[in-house]
Amino acid sequence: MLLKYAFIFILSGFALVLPLVSIVAGAILGPRKPDPVKNDIYESGLNTIGDTWIQFRAQFYLIGLVFLVFDLEVVFLYPIAMAYGRPEFGMAAVLVTLLFMALLIVGLVYDWRKGGLEWQ
Amino acid sequence: MPELPVEIPIPTPHQAVFIMVAVATGVASLLVVTNRNLFYSALCLVGALFGVAGVYVLLEAEFLAITQVLVYVGAIATLITFAIMLTRGIMFGVTSPNNRYMFAVMSMALLVFLLVAGVVDRVPWAVAEDLTLSGDGKSMIVDLGWEFVTTYALPLELIGLLLLIALVGAVMLARDDE
Amino acid sequence: MAEWYQVLMTALVGAGVPEWIATAVALLAGVTAIGLVAPLIALILVWLLRKVISRIQDRIGPNRVGRFGLLQTIADIVKLLSKEGINPSRADFMAYNLAPILSVFGVLLLFAVVPVTRGLIGVDINVGVLYIVALGSIGIMAALMAGWGSNNKYALLSGFRVVAQLLSYEIPLVLSMLAVVLYAGTMRFGELAEQQGNFLGLGWYVFLMPGAALIFFVCALAESEQTPFDLLEAESELIAGFHIEYSGMRFAMFFLAQFLGGFVFAWVGAAMFLGGWQGPGVDLPGIGGFLAAGYMMIKTFAIYLLMIWVRGTFPRLRVDQMMSFCWKILVPLTVGLISWQMVVQVLELPTPVIAVLVLVGNLLVMGIGLYAVGRAIRQEGFRTKRAFTPDSLIGTMQPVAE
Amino acid sequence: MVPLQAYLTLAAFIFSCGLYGALARRNAIAMLMAVELMLNAVNINLVAFWRYGPNRDDLAGQTFAIFVIAVAAAEVAVGLALIIAIYRSRKTVYLDEIDLLQG
Numbered sequence: 001m002l003l004k005y006a007f008i009f010i011l012s013g014f015a016l017v018l019p020l021v022s023i024v025a026g027a028i029l030g031p032r033k034p035d036p037v038k039n040d041i042y043e044s045g046l047n048t049i050g051d052t053w054i055q056f057r058a059q060f061y062l063i064g065l066v067f068l069v070f071d072l073e074v075v076f077l078y079p080i081a082m083a084y085g086r087p088e089f090g091m092a093a094v095l096v097t098l099l100f101m102a103l104l105i106v107g108l109v110y111d112w113r114k115g116g117l118e119w120q
Numbered sequence: 121m122p123e124l125p126v127e128i129p130i131p132t133p134h135q136a137v138f139i140m141v142a143v144a145t146g147v148a149s150l151l152v153v154t155n156r157n158l159f160y161s162a163l164c165l166v167g168a169l170f171g172v173a174g175v176y177v178l179l180e181a182e183f184l185a186i187t188q189v190l191v192y193v194g195a196i197a198t199l200i201t202f203a204i205m206l207t208r209g210i211m212f213g214v215t216s217p218n219n220r221y222m223f224a225v226m227s228m229a230l231l232v233f234l235l236v237a238g239v240v241d242r243v244p245w246a247v248a249e250d251l252t253l254s255g256d257g258k259s260m261i262v263d264l265g266w267e268f269v270t271t272y273a274l275p276l277e278l279i280g281l282l283l284l285i286a287l288v289g290a291v292m293l294a295r296d297d298e
Numbered sequence: 299m300a301e302w303y304q305v306l307m308t309a310l311v312g313a314g315v316p317e318w319i320a321t322a323v324a325l326l327a328g329v330t331a332i333g334l335v336a337p338l339i340a341l342i343l344v345w346l347l348r349k350v351i352s353r354i355q356d357r358i359g360p361n362r363v364g365r366f367g368l369l370q371t372i373a374d375i376v377k378l379l380s381k382e383g384i385n386p387s388r389a390d391f392m393a394y395n396l397a398p399i400l401s402v403f404g405v406l407l408l409f410a411v412v413p414v415t416r417g418l419i420g421v422d423i424n425v426g427v428l429y430i431v432a433l434g435s436i437g438i439m440a441a442l443m444a445g446w447g448s449n450n451k452y453a454l455l456s457g458f459r460v461v462a463q464l465l466s467y468e469i470p471l472v473l474s475m476l477a478v479v480l481y482a483g484t485m486r487f488g489e490l491a492e493q494q495g496n497f498l499g500l501g502w503y504v505f506l507m508p509g510a511a512l513i514f515f516v517c518a519l520a521e522s523e524q525t526p527f528d529l530l531e532a533e534s535e536l537i538a539g540f541h542i543e544y545s546g547m548r549f550a551m552f553f554l555a556q557f558l559g560g561f562v563f564a565w566v567g568a569a570m571f572l573g574g575w576q577g578p579g580v581d582l583p584g585i586g587g588f589l590a591a592g593y594m595m596i597k598t599f600a601i602y603l604l605m606i607w608v609r610g611t612f613p614r615l616r617v618d619q620m621m622s623f624c625w626k627i628l629v630p631l632t633v634g635l636i637s638w639q640m641v642v643q644v645l646e647l648p649t650p651v652i653a654v655l656v657l658v659g660n661l662l663v664m665g666i667g668l669y670a671v672g673r674a675i676r677q678e679g680f681r682t683k684r685a686f687t688p689d690s691l692i693g694t695m696q697p698v699a700e
Numbered sequence: 701m702v703p704l705q706a707y708l709t710l711a712a713f714i715f716s717c718g719l720y721g722a723l724a725r726r727n728a729i730a731m732l733m734a735v736e737l738m739l740n741a742v743n744i745n746l747v748a749f750w751r752y753g754p755n756r757d758d759l760a761g762q763t764f765a766i767f768v769i770a771v772a773a774a775e776v777a778v779g780l781a782l783i784i785a786i787y788r789s790r791k792t793v794y795l796d797e798i799d800l801l802q803g
Contacts, residue, residue, distance in 0.1 A: 001180060001182070001256075001257055002134065002177075002178070002180065003303070003321070003325075004421035004422075004423050005177045005182070005421075005423075006133070006137070006325060007303070007325050007328060007329070007410065007420065007421045008407065008410050008421060008423075009137065009174075010325055010326065010329050011328075011329050011332060011406070011407060011409075011410050011420075012403070012407055014329050014332075014333055014406070015402065015403045015406035015407055016399065016403055018333060018402065018406065019398060019399040019402040019403065019551045019554075020399055022547050022550070022551065023383075023395070023398065023399065023547045023548055023551065025379065025547065026378065026379050026381070026383055026546045026547025026548070026550075027383050027546075027547070029379045029380055030379065030380055030381050030382045030383055030546055030547075031380075031382045032382060032383075033382065034384070034385065036387070058206065058294045058295065058784060059462075060202055060458050060461065060462050061199070061202050061203065061206060061294055061780070061781075061784065062291060062294060062295070063462045063465060063466060063621070064195070064198055064199045064202055064461070064462075064465060065199070065287060065290050065291065065294070065777050065781070066287065066625070067195060067465040067466065067468070067469060068191075068195040068196070068199060068773055068776075068777055069283045069284075069286070069287050069773075069777075070469045070629070071190060071191055071194060071195045071468075071469070071773075072191060072279075072283060072769075072770050072773055073280075073283075074190070074469075074472050074473070074476070075187050075190060075191060075766065075769075075770070076268055076276060076279075076766075076770075077476055077636070078261075078265075078427075078428060078476060078479065078485070079183065079261050079262070079264040079265030079268060080265040080268055080269055081265065081476055081479050081480040081483075082258070082261050082262045082265050082479070082483060082484070082485065083262050083263075083264075083265030083266040083268075083269065084480060084483055084643060084644075085262060085483040086262060086266055089266070089269075089644065090644065091644055092269075093266075093269035093270065093273075093644075094640050094641060094644045096269045096273045096276065096277070097269060097640060098637055098640065098641075099277060099280070100276055100277060100279075100280040101633060101636070101637060103277070103280035103281055103283070103284045104280060104283060104284065105630075105633060106284055107283065107284045107287040107288065108625070108629065108630075110287070110288055110291070111287065111291050112625070112626065114291055114292075114295065115295075116291050116295065117621065117622065117625045117626065118618070118622075132701075133318070134701065134702060135701075135702055138702045138706065142706070142710045145710065145714065146710065146713050146714065146717075149713075149714045149717040149718070149737050150717050152717065152721065152733055152734070152737060153717050153718070153720050153721030153724070153725070153730075153733075153734055153737070158727060158729060158730060159390075159393070159446070160392065161730055161733060162733065163392070163393070163396075163443075165733050165736065165737070166439060168714070168737065168740070169736075169740065172714075172740045172743070172744060175707070175710070175744055175747075176744075176747055178702070179707070179747050179748060179750075179751045180751065181747050181750070181751070181762055181765075182423065182424060182425055183424075183425055183428075183762070184743075184747060184762055184765055184766065186425045186428045186429055186432050187766060187769060188769070189432040189433065189435070190428065190431065190432040190435070191769050191770075191773055192736075192740075192769070193432075193435050193436070193439070194431075194432060194434075194435030194438070194465075194468075195435075195465075195773065196736065196772070196773060196776050197439065198435070198438060198439070198442065198461060198465065199776060199777070199780055200729060200732070200733060200776070200780065201439075201442055201446075202461070202780075203729055203780040203783060203784060204729055205446065205458075206784055206787070207729065207783060207784060207787040207793050217725075217726050217727070217794075218724045218725060218726065219724060219725070219726045219795075219796060221723065221724060222724045225719075225720055225723040225724040226720055226724065228719075228720075228723075229716045229717070229719045229720035229723075230716070232712075232715075232716050232719060233712055233713055233715075233716035236708075236712040236715070236716075237709050237712050237713075240705050240708040240709055240712060241705055241709075245704050245705075245752070246753075246754065247704055247752045247753075248752060248753060248754045248756070251701060251751075251752065253756060254756070254757060256424070257423075257424040257425075258424045258484065258485075258486070260424075260759070261424060261425070261485070263757075263759055264759055264762060264763065264766075267759055267763050268763070272763055272767075275767060279767060279770045279771070282770075282771065282774050283770070283773075283774055285774075286774035286775075286777045286778050287777070289778055289781070290777045290778050290780075290781035291781075293778070293781035293782055293784070293785040294780075294781040294784050294785060
């Protein structure tokens with residue numbers, strides 16, 4: 001098994017080097033004549049006003065929150081789905097799983113009712 | 121050529137990979153807590169979490185490794201980055217200063233590490249003789265799922281309840297009140 | 299069935315090479331193959347996209363460089379190589395430069411698990427399906443870093459949107475894949491393809507689970523940032539998205555990652571729903587293997603062409619529509635589908651009955667989904683007649699009132 | 701084979717880093733990150749003991765590690781929501797400036 005992951009390990013090294021080499025090659029081959037106007041950031045051709053890192057609403061955070069909860073549901077559901085191959089997997093196990101899923105659906109519905117999923 | 125006084129062992133590929141992963145993880149986690157820029161801390165945290173996933177792979181717990189990447193790198197690190205962006209005024213320079221107990225805490229943490237490392241080295245661990253895993257990795261995942269719905273059915277429901285409560289609480293806390 | 303690296307290693311050891319060198323050579327050969335094939339595929343994809351989109355829009359497309367414009371992409375690469383890499387003022391060096399590298403990194407790693415033919419899979423790991431989803435999150439991190447590091451309001455807003463979109467659509471994506479895993483009982487792509495081999499190699503899961511396949515396709519479109527979900531780089535709102543401040547090779551890296559990402563999702567879809575390498579005649583000795591690899595590529599490119607077709611015809615969604623569609627339609631539908639399948643499969647029924655019930659559930663899901671979308675479109679028709687507030691388009695761009 | 705002690709030492713190192721960060725940082729988010737490191741160190745230990753223990757068919761170590769990950773996720777979700785809420789009302793994420801209870 002470790003041999004398979006050794007392959008992924010080597011590939012990950014390669015996958016880092018390939019874009020790095022391309023970018024360095026681009027930096028070497030391309031011209032380099034920076035000037036303030038060129039390096040200025042482009043915001044629809046207007047001069048940039050104020051600080052870039054203005055504050056954002058918590059909407060994005062709420063989406064991330066629901067995602068986190070469902071991601072954990074997935075982590076538990078995948079092994080349970082695999083366990084269907086076992087002959088002794090019965091109705092009791094299914095009920096346990098369905099109850100687990102129902103709890104999370106309640107969370108989603110709560111968020112929905114509270115407007116956490118509305119995009120204002 | 122003179123003989124070396126200590127024979128340097130040549131690591132097996134498995135050991136060599138472990139050393140690489142361990143050093144990377146250790147350095148990344150050290151940078152998480154010493155970096156003065158909070159955003160860089162978060163990036164280093166992602167690196168450290170990846171390293172821990174690599175450690176799980178070396179321990180042949182592949183489902184746990186993929187869980188680590190899925191939950192920690194995919195969700196938790198992203199949420200932390202969001203929170204960093206949501207809560208700061210100016211992002212340049214020192215955004216993550218230390219408090220006045222820094223040196224005391226540093227020496228304490230060092231002491232804890234040395235103590236634990238020393239103890240770990242001296243304890244005669246009851247390590248199994250034969251370390252090969254029985255069955256393939258697939259049967260392990262199947263067993264994990266089976267454990268979740270039988271032995272650990274109650275903890276599973278409790279986790280579901282905990283997540284529900286966490287979601288409700290966090291939504292109430294973080295919502296924009298207009 | 300022996301895997302490719304085992305065959306290679308046995309051959310090398312047989313030739314008298316020490317075992318550890320044989321292992322290293324085999325693994326390096328595999329990595330090199332992926333490293334050569336992936337950029338080549340990207341070249342073909344760019345050319346294909348341009349040609350097909352041009353045809354849809356009643357144009358000819360590139361036809362000057364090489365026959366049928368086949369070398370146009372290479373000319374573009376030469377152009378991109380000779381361009382100046384501009385460093386925007388006050389950009390964050392680490393985040394800005396790491397982002398394009400990481401986005402390619404995440405996509406190239408996905409090529410490790412997608413299957414070509416029997417025994418010719420980079421590595422057939424036990425968690426293959428989850429691996430695809432988990433490593434997709436590297437792209438999210440890269441987009442966030444690019445948006446944050448560019449010191450540009452549009453880039454940052456787009457970076458936030460990327461995260462919101464990709465995170466949201468990951469849930470129905472992974473749940474629709476769970477439907478297949480639940481039925482097949484495996485997460486290995488090799489075994490998934492094996493199990494679809496009945497009925498002369500036509501027992502594909504798309505016939506059994508059309509609902510899951512449709513949801514997977516929609517989510518794959520969203521995950522690879524294609525139309526109608528490409529409002530991350532909507533020209534009219536965000537100019538070019540999180541990579542607006544990138545030029546030269548660094549821009550090319552984002553481009554490469556996006557194309558390859560879409561292709562990998564098409565590949566995964568072909569492997570999970572269209573039977574992988576299965577097809578008539580794959581068990582023949584000799585040509586069977588080549589036929590299988592051919593089927594795999596044809597299916598993958600068919601799905602990719604479908605993606606291009608969608609790209610050429612569909613209008614773009616709004617942010618709020620996109621998020622509602624995901625959380626209010628797709629997620630409940632997939633959860634319902636999974637629950638249905640869980641109940642059906644645990645009943646002690648003969649296999650054909652279970653298959654029919656699963657199919658009924660999928661058709662039900664498709665029906666409800668299409669009805670919900672239709673209703674939403676009708677409501678939207680009323681809504682757009684009213685004067686709309688520009689605030690809803692700019693959305694979260696407003697600073698919070700002090 | 702890598703000895704068990706190597707894994708335990710690595711976990712101890714990560715735990716100490718987390719301990720230092722959790723106590724020495726002023727920023728609440730940095731503290732949360734340090735707590736995550738400590739939980740990860742614990743997980744490494746759990747899995748290492750499972751792998752090197754006498755009964756590897758008993759998956760308690762791995763199961764527990766997954767539960768730890770789930771609890772950590774819930775902790776992060778609520779913790780960050782608290783930080784965001786406090787930041788909204790008090791405009792700070794520095795823990796020593798948050799002294800609601802001192803009257």
